[in-house]
Amino acid sequence: MSTLRLRLAGPLQAWGAHSRFVRRATETAPTKSGIIGLLAAAQGRRRTDDVTDLCGLRFGVRADQPGRLLRDFQTARSLDGARSFPLSYRYYLTDAVFLAVVEGADALLTGLDEAVRSPHFPLYLGRRSCPPAGPISLGVHPGDLNHALATTEWQASAGQQRQIGAATVWLDTVRDAGPQGQGGAVETVRDEPLSFDPARREYGWRTVARGRVSVANPHAPQIPEHDPLAVVGG
Secondary structure (H helix, E strand, C coil), X not given: CEEEEEEEEEEEECCCCCCECCEECCCCCCCHHHHHHHHHHHHCCCCCCCCHHHHCCEEXXXXXXXXXXXXXXXXEECCCCCCEEEEEEEEEEEEEEEEEEEEECHHHHHHHHHHHHCCCCCCCXXXXXXXXXXXXXXXXXXXXXXXXXXXXCCCCCHHHHHHHCCCEEXXXXXXXXXXXXXXXXEXXXXXXXXXXXXXXXXXXXXXXXXXXXXXXXXXXXXXXXXCCCHHHCC
């Protein structure tokens, strides 16, 4: 079993799982439906195409740089200006960086890696107004989902890493729960895409486990070893 690792960074991200009517919310981390949609777009699949094989991938995400919540609002009028439409509120994550990981068969992940590096359709981070900043794919690596979340190098910006300063940092994770909830407390979320068809969008429930992992900070200040006898040495 292998994993495909994705670095999701950009000025804005929006991962909505509960958006309704004039309120377009965002989750605090990428959703499985959002990542499956990104991978399907990279392969050139249409919204009416089947995504059952992609839904079979195990999924997890790590918040390397959580970012901040931004609220925007939009107004709209008809082309002739005669009618005004309701004010809508849209929420985004600003300056966030996430590590998203999918686990599956080597052949499928290799094809997805190639597609993400040369996508058929433009890729975006949840909404079309949220393009990624830089390459997304970190490649296919051996090991399972938990190993990838625990060992992948910290993906936060260099400035953020220097600001934190600590030699190690604790990062929040959300991943598909193992059998019988292995790995701690679990909860259910409704972001398993069953159909992206605009005429019949459908999402199912999946069980997730929340946790934390510790990773090294490559920009932590190096403190020289202190030798109190060095100044009196001969």
